[in-house]
Amino acid sequence: MTALAATTARPLRQPVEAPRRHLEVAPSRAQRRARPRLLPALVTIGGIGVILLVQLLLSIVLADGAYQISGLQSAKHDAVLQQHALSEQLDLLASPQHLAANAEALGMVASGSALYLDAKTGAVTGTGTAAGGSLLGAGDQVGNVLLGGTALVTVKASGTGMTTSTTDSTGGTQAPTDTGTGGTGQAPQTPGLLPSPTTH
Amino acid sequence: MTSLRMSRRRLSLTVIAVFAIMVVFVIRLVDIQLVQASELTKLADAHRMQTVTTYGTRGDIVDSNGVVLADSVDRFDITASPRNVSAEGFDRRNKDGSTTKISLSDAIGEIADLTGADPQALKTALTQDPASDFVYLVKAVKLAVFDKVKALRIPWVYSEPHPARSYPDGAVAGNLVGFIGTDGPLAGTELKQDSCLAGTNGSSRYETSADGVRLPGSTVVTKAATDGGTITLTIDANLQWFAQQALAQQAQATGSDWGTAMVVRVGDGHIMADADYPSIDPNDLNSVPSDSTGARSFSSPYEPGSIMKPATVAGLVDKGLVTATTPVDVPGRFTDGLPKGSYIKDSFPHGDMHMTVAGVIMNSSNIGIAELTKLESEKDRYANLRAFGFGSPTTVGFLGEGHGALANPDAVDSITTVTQQFGQGMSATSAQVASMYQALGNDGKKVPLTLIQSCTAAGGTVSYPNSGPTTQVVSPSTARQVREMMEMVTTQGYLRNVISIPGYRTASKTGTAQVADASGSYGNDYIVSVAGLIPADKPQYAVIVTLAKPDTIKTSAAAAPAYTTIMKQVIKTFRIQPSTTPAPSIPVAW
Known part of the structure; x- marks a missing residue:
């Protein structure tokens, strides 16, 4: 038999296939363990969801806080400006010109020379002199343009109430207006008298 | 055999293509991140960052008892943006939610009443160059006036701080204290002791939203301002x-x-x-x-x-x-x-x-x-x-x-x-x-x-x-x-x-x-x-x-x-x- 013959001489027949059985690879223990489990997956996804939600809420709260901080900072800034403005006003009211003008408006005069009492010996030293009179005399010679229009305190003739009147830049006095700071004490008999407590 | 070769060729082509794309991306990245970085940052900053000058306060001059003779005070310049001025006026939102129509001349009148400025001058400033974004309306107003102007809520009115000098005691020691001109100290202690008194200005930046609102917490101090020192004179x-x-x-x-x-x-x-x-x-x-x-x-x-x-x-x-x-x-x-x-x-x-x-x-x-x-x-x-x-x-x-x-x-x-x-x-x-x-x-x-x-x-x-x-x-x-x-x-x-x-x-x-x-x-x-x-x-x-x-x-x-x-x-x-x-x-x- 030639090789050809050998080839051709094979019987032409369908090979009979045996019916295949369904086979499945049995998972090893490690494979079984590696299989995804539902519960942990749900927990993880849920956890991520919760984290995202918390983060969202946190950032909302933080943003809210940031606006609050910003608001407070700006309120503080405003308060500082207010404080500056008030201390500026206070410095002006405390200026010697304003104090002297007020003192004279209230009828005060400069004191005379002081006497000294020696507490040990009871001796009095110094020479007393009469009150020095008006300091401003012919007017305030030490200018301060900032004081133009600043109110002077005056004593209302009919009572103990302090009133303020506005002095314009030329030194004229406008009608006084009661500021309502008057006490409830008795009205002094002498017009122009300073209100003072009675002491014993 | 052919299919195997084909798939190999495809694979290598893909790899080359992906690599080429990567190279393009990297080049672009380098271009953006390194080459153009500063330019782009600047451009971006210009859109969202605002820079403001913070002022170092000039120190006080006080007498030997601490009485203030020269004081740095806050004043404010009222500014405006003529570009935003509408000839028809604007709608002012009232507290109860309603709106009131305020005409341009009314708004100018309100500012003039509060600041004592000349309404005609204000109008000229606002209308002279309608394309301009910045003009001064009134300079150096006090806080009380400034607050009132702010309360008018006029949309085109802005402001900037204007540090100024005040001498609460007036001519008391005015000869010694000296004074300051617009460009700096001119006389007396103000000039002689400027190195102690002068503060240095700083700057800070903050981000704004598209409509110009300042974002809270975004302020960065780029240069801290330092305050000046206080000069104590020997005088009473x-x-x-x-x-x-x-x-x-x-x-x-x-x-x-x-x-x-x-x-x-x-x-x-x-x-x-x-x-x-x-x-x-x-x-x-x-x-x-x-x-x-x-x-x-x-x-x-x-x-x-x-x-x-x-x-x-x-x-x-x-x-x-x-x-x-x-x-x-x-x-x-x-x-x-x-x-x-x-x-x-x-x-x-x-x-x-x-x-x-x-x-x-x-x-x-x-x-x-x-x-x-x-x-x-x-x-x-x-x-x-x-x-x-x-x-x-x-x-x-x-x-x-x-x-x-x-x-x-x-x-x-x-x-x-x-x-x-x-x-x-x-x-x-x-x-x-x-x-x-x-x-x-x-x-x-x-x-x-x-x-x-x-x-x-x-x-x-x-x-x-x-x-x-x-x-x-x-x-x-x-x-x-x-x-x-x-x-x-x-x-x-x-x-x-x-x-x-x-x-x-x-x-x-x-x-x-x-x-x-x-x-x-x-x-x-x-x-x-x-x-x-x-x-x-x-x-x-x-x-x-x-x-x-x-x-x-x-x-x-x-x-x-x-x-x-x-x-x-x-x-x-x-x-x-x-x-x-x-x-x-x-x-x-x-």
């Missing part, structure tokens, strides 16, 4: 005010051109008050003529006249050449050693007189001093006045301070070497004269005059200016003897009724010096002064009052009332106790 603001008031009243009463008054604490040379007439109110630079904006007590040397005599006598006493009772022959005229035809005379005509040295001081005799100069060489006389500080500026180093003129005997005629011993033919500032009296009051020890007590930096570190050395000019005993001679001026001099203060011993000296006119010859104008120490037995304060060219009284009597008034105030302010021993009585004639 209340005494300063009093001295200015008293000086001005007397200067006006006598028709004087100008005047100065100085109070110095003898123990440490601190200037407690330095008044000038006229005195500038730094809030109003037009309040005085331009030549009166500074402190004449430092800047204007004048021929001081007889108040120099105690210095000359102190030099002689210190060398043991004379005592208070040394007899001096005082002729009617002094001609010795002078060129032919020249002579020195006294302010009052007299024949030959017999005075003691104390008498020479008490009578303020020029001839007496001229006679005494014979006892000492020209060089020694000159050195003595130099030691008292004449001819060189004081240690205060005030802006524009003069050093006066004291002629070296080698370089001047024989008359001047004599006359400058009684204060003519030489010149000195009030500060120099005050310094001389400080030395006599402080037992001969000359302490440098001080005006700037300290600089307190914003952080709290305090630095004291280096004022120079203390020198013993004459011995304590010399200083005491000269003070006792000066007490004779208070008790027996021609102004005794004006300058003596009951209960107190004071040492005084008057000066009436002729003023040389433009041609150099003496006319009918005088600079008059009174200087002294209180209490004379243990001096605490030196006071000097000077008036220039008084009209009504041409002698030191013009300055005397202000001198006494200020000295009485010094007693009150510093609680000086009455003297317990009587003033000495030294014979003034023999």
